[in-house]
Amino acid sequence: VQLQASGGGLVQTGGSLRLSCSASGDTFNNYAVGWFRQAPGKEREVVAALSRRGDFTYTVDSVKGRFTISRNIDTVYLRMNSLKPEDTAVYYCAVARGDNVHRPTRDINEFDQWGQGTQVTVSS
Numbered sequence: 001v002q003l004q005a006s007g008g009g010l011v012q013t014g015g016s017l018r019l020s021c022s023a024s025g026d027t028f029n030n031y032a033v034g035w036f037r038q039a040p041g042k043e044r045e046v047v048a049a050l051s052r053r054g055d056f057t058y059t060v061d062s063v064k065g066r067f068t069i070s071r072n073i074d075t076v077y078l079r080m081n082s083l084k085p086e087d088t089a090v091y092y093c094a095v096a097r098g099d100n101v102h103r104p105t106r107d108i109n110e111f112d113q114w115g116q117g118t119q120v121t122v123s124s
Helices: none
Strands: 002-006 009-012 017-024 032-038 045-050 057-059 067-071 075-080 089-096 118-123
Touching: 002 089, 017 032, 017 089, 017 118, 032 067, 032 075, 045 067, 045 075, 057 067, 075 089
Parallel strands: 009 118
Antiparallel strands: 002 017, 017 075, 032 045, 032 089, 045 057, 067 075, 089 118
């Protein structure tokens, strides 16, 4: 599967963005999906994840209540509201196969297909 992330940009604090991750060569029905971010000088971290079945999600505490992951058959979204300067990072989508179709995989080591990043910059 090939992944293409888009939707990043420059917004002010409190603003919103919706990131999209499109798939070609396969559908998201066969994968758990994750959104990750990497800020300068920091390690890549999981932001949100969605199970293969699409029925369970995970969001990291720092974005809980502000970010929402969702999908349709060929696109996964990350809706980001109430953005803060500390959300500034390059955001990546990735997929993982897993035996448990209900588990929103969050271990970065389980993700083996990555899209290119999209830059999100939140100004104060």
